[in-house]
Amino acid sequence: MTDTSTTNARQLSDLEVRAEKERVKRNWLLSMPAMILLLLGASGPLLIVLVYSFMTPGDYSGVIWTPTVKAWFQIFFTVDIFDDTVRLADAHLTIFGRSLRLSLLTTLLTLIFGLPTAYFIATRPGRQRTLWLFLITIPFWTNLLIRTFAILEVIRNEGLINNFLRWLGVIDEPIQILYTDTAVLIGMAYVYLPLMVLPLYAAIDRFDFRLVEAGYDLYANRWQVLRRVILPIVKPGIIAGSILVFVPSLGAYVTPRVLGGGKNMMIGNFIELQFGQGRNWPLGSSLSILLLLVVAVALLFYVRAANRGGSDE
Amino acid sequence: MSNKRTKPFSIKYLPGFTPVALVCFVLLYAPIVTMVVYSFNSGQSVALFEDFSVAWYFAAAENELVQEAALRSLIIAAFASGIATVLATMAALGTTRTKNYPGRTLIYLMINQPLMVPEVVTAVALLIFFASIKVATGYSGLAYLILAHAAFCVPFAYLPIRARMEGMDRALEIAAADLYATPWKTFRRVTLPLVAPGIAAGAMLAFVISLDDVIITEFVKSAGQDTLPTYMLGQLRRAVTPEVNAISSALLAVTVILLTAFFLLSGRNSPVGK
Numbered sequence: 001m002t003d004t005s006t007t008n009a010r011q012l013s014d015l016e017v018r019a020e021k022e023r024v025k026r027n028w029l030l031s032m033p034a035m036i037l038l039l040l041g042a043s044g045p046l047l048i049v050l051v052y053s054f055m056t057p058g059d060y061s062g063v064i065w066t067p068t069v070k071a072w073f074q075i076f077f078t079v080d081i082f083d084d085t086v087r088l089a090d091a092h093l094t095i096f097g098r099s100l101r102l103s104l105l106t107t108l109l110t111l112i113f114g115l116p117t118a119y120f121i122a123t124r125p126g127r128q129r130t131l132w133l134f135l136i137t138i139p140f141w142t143n144l145l146i147r148t149f150a151i152l153e154v155i156r157n158e159g160l161i162n163n164f165l166r167w168l169g170v171i172d173e174p175i176q177i178l179y180t181d182t183a184v185l186i187g188m189a190y191v192y193l194p195l196m197v198l199p200l201y202a203a204i205d206r207f208d209f210r211l212v213e214a215g216y217d218l219y220a221n222r223w224q225v226l227r228r229v230i231l232p233i234v235k236p237g238i239i240a241g242s243i244l245v246f247v248p249s250l251g252a253y254v255t256p257r258v259l260g261g262g263k264n265m266m267i268g269n270f271i272e273l274q275f276g277q278g279r280n281w282p283l284g285s286s287l288s289i290l291l292l293l294v295v296a297v298a299l300l301f302y303v304r305a306a307n308r309g310g311s312d313e
Numbered sequence: 314m315s316n317k318r319t320k321p322f323s324i325k326y327l328p329g330f331t332p333v334a335l336v337c338f339v340l341l342y343a344p345i346v347t348m349v350v351y352s353f354n355s356g357q358s359v360a361l362f363e364d365f366s367v368a369w370y371f372a373a374a375e376n377e378l379v380q381e382a383a384l385r386s387l388i389i390a391a392f393a394s395g396i397a398t399v400l401a402t403m404a405a406l407g408t409t410r411t412k413n414y415p416g417r418t419l420i421y422l423m424i425n426q427p428l429m430v431p432e433v434v435t436a437v438a439l440l441i442f443f444a445s446i447k448v449a450t451g452y453s454g455l456a457y458l459i460l461a462h463a464a465f466c467v468p469f470a471y472l473p474i475r476a477r478m479e480g481m482d483r484a485l486e487i488a489a490a491d492l493y494a495t496p497w498k499t500f501r502r503v504t505l506p507l508v509a510p511g512i513a514a515g516a517m518l519a520f521v522i523s524l525d526d527v528i529i530t531e532f533v534k535s536a537g538q539d540t541l542p543t544y545m546l547g548q549l550r551r552a553v554t555p556e557v558n559a560i561s562s563a564l565l566a567v568t569v570i571l572l573t574a575f576f577l578l579s580g581r582n583s584p585v586g587k
Contacts, residue, residue, distance in 0.1 A: 145527050160420070222326075
């Protein structure tokens with residue numbers, strides 16, 4: 001290599017570095033307006049919630065600017081007003097327990113129904129498959145509130161199920177489903193089912209059925225093929241679907257409000273209560289941050305699992 | 314049995330899967346179909362079908378509160394999806410088809426944040442934030458709702474646009490530049506027409522998402538700023554009123570029509586956001 005060629009190379013690389021810098025600047029400038037919008041309308045206010053969770057509640061609403069960790073303490077504990085003993089806040093724990101339990105059960109229920117459904121769609125021939133997929137997509141894009149109303153009309157005391165059972169003569173008095181945990185569970189499984197089916201479908205659609213053939217050649221039975229060949233390979237889809245159902249279930253607000261009534265609150269309704277009648281904005285804020293943290297852990301788990309599974313989503 | 318098998322052995326068959334899937338579809342559609350059927354019921358009750366009638370549709374259409382809420386929903390959705398689509402297109406230009414650069418992950422995270430944070434948390438955050446601005450400025454118009462909707466619509470507009478851009482052939486833009494087109498002209502005459510289907514899909518998604526929103530609207534709206542979904546939620550007592558049933562069925566019809574159009578236009582591509 002001669003001197004001039006190194007100088008030329010250096011000049012060229014200088015130019016490249018400058019062009020690269022220009023490009024990065026341009027990319028940032030293009031992304032800036034969207035970032036500002038999201039900072040104002042989504043991310044920024046979350047920081048305010050974090051700050052509010054360390055303040056003292058105001059008399060009517062809002063906060064008084066005296067820092068305290070009381071709101072965080074209140075999440076789990078309550079202080080007796082007479083003798084100052086500290087006890088676990090049972091009412092709160094009941095709500096957390098219900099939220100977790102119902103979200104996990106919803107995930108499980110949608111998986112049990114969603115896996116065969118996704119498999120069924122993915123194994124249809126050509127045009128038929130588009131039609132079945134379309135049938136899953138309609139509920140997916142229908143307003144969640146409308147679907148919740150639809151299920152409400154089915155399970156309420158004068159609704160479809162109870163009228164049908166009464167007509168059959170199985171029951172005299174309507175079965176009270178509405179305003180119970182079961183109602184919330186049925187509702188959430190119903191509204192979130194498409195969120196489970198779609199990623200599962202995507203995973204099974206990519207599945208290479210020659211592997212199943214190989215399994216059968218090696219004397220596996222149907223059950224072994226499902227458990228040892230299909231399930232391990234579509235696992236990323238199962239994880240994706242589970243997270244997509246679990247996360248909105250945990251933060252659900254509309255479904256428990258409509259189907260659970262005032263009593264069977266989930267954490268989303270409990271947060272709202274603190275900003276309404278509860279007039280405890282710091283407690284509502286700390287609960288929001290707690291919910292956010294739980295969801296973040298779930299998402300981290302998802303990212304790790306997705307990376308390991310080599311999924312491209 | 315295996316010796317007398319007339320059908321060839323199907324490797325895709327799994328026992329019980331097809332019945333469960335079919336039951337699943339029935340369960341998925343039974344409530345929706347019931348809702349639509351009873352929206353044509355002349356009586357008050359959802360338990361008893363009396364006579365076919367479209368009276369409740371007229372009742373809903375003539376209700377001034379419904380008219381106002383529907384108009385407000387459309388205004389907010391139009392502005393929010395418009396803003397979100399423009400900003401998402403710019404952001405997609407800045408984040409696709411380029412080498413990784415410092416901060417790109419941050420941009421991704423920011424843009425997709427509304428998909429990850431539970432909506433009720435964002436709603437609470439915006440309630441706090443806007444409450445203090447409302448007190449400070451005295452303004453309590455629709456701008457808050459539009460801003461909030463535009464923000465959570467960005468990822469829904471961004472994802473299809475990004476997908477479209479990533480699948481695009483760079484050579485066409487390089488050719489345009491070789492032919493002395495200015496960067497703006499290249500964008501206007503080459504890039505934009507190629508990305509247009511993605512932008513249209515993104516805008517449509519954003520529009521529907523804004524139209525459907527309940528939680529953030531419920532928390533952010535000032536008095537008398539009901540959108541169609543929050544109006545419907547507010548009307549709920551022990552049962553759904555026949556009027557709300559009719560509105561729901563009408564909205565369902567809109568969804569089905571839009572989706573069918575989308576399916577037919579995009580052919581094999583399914584309008585699945587994720």
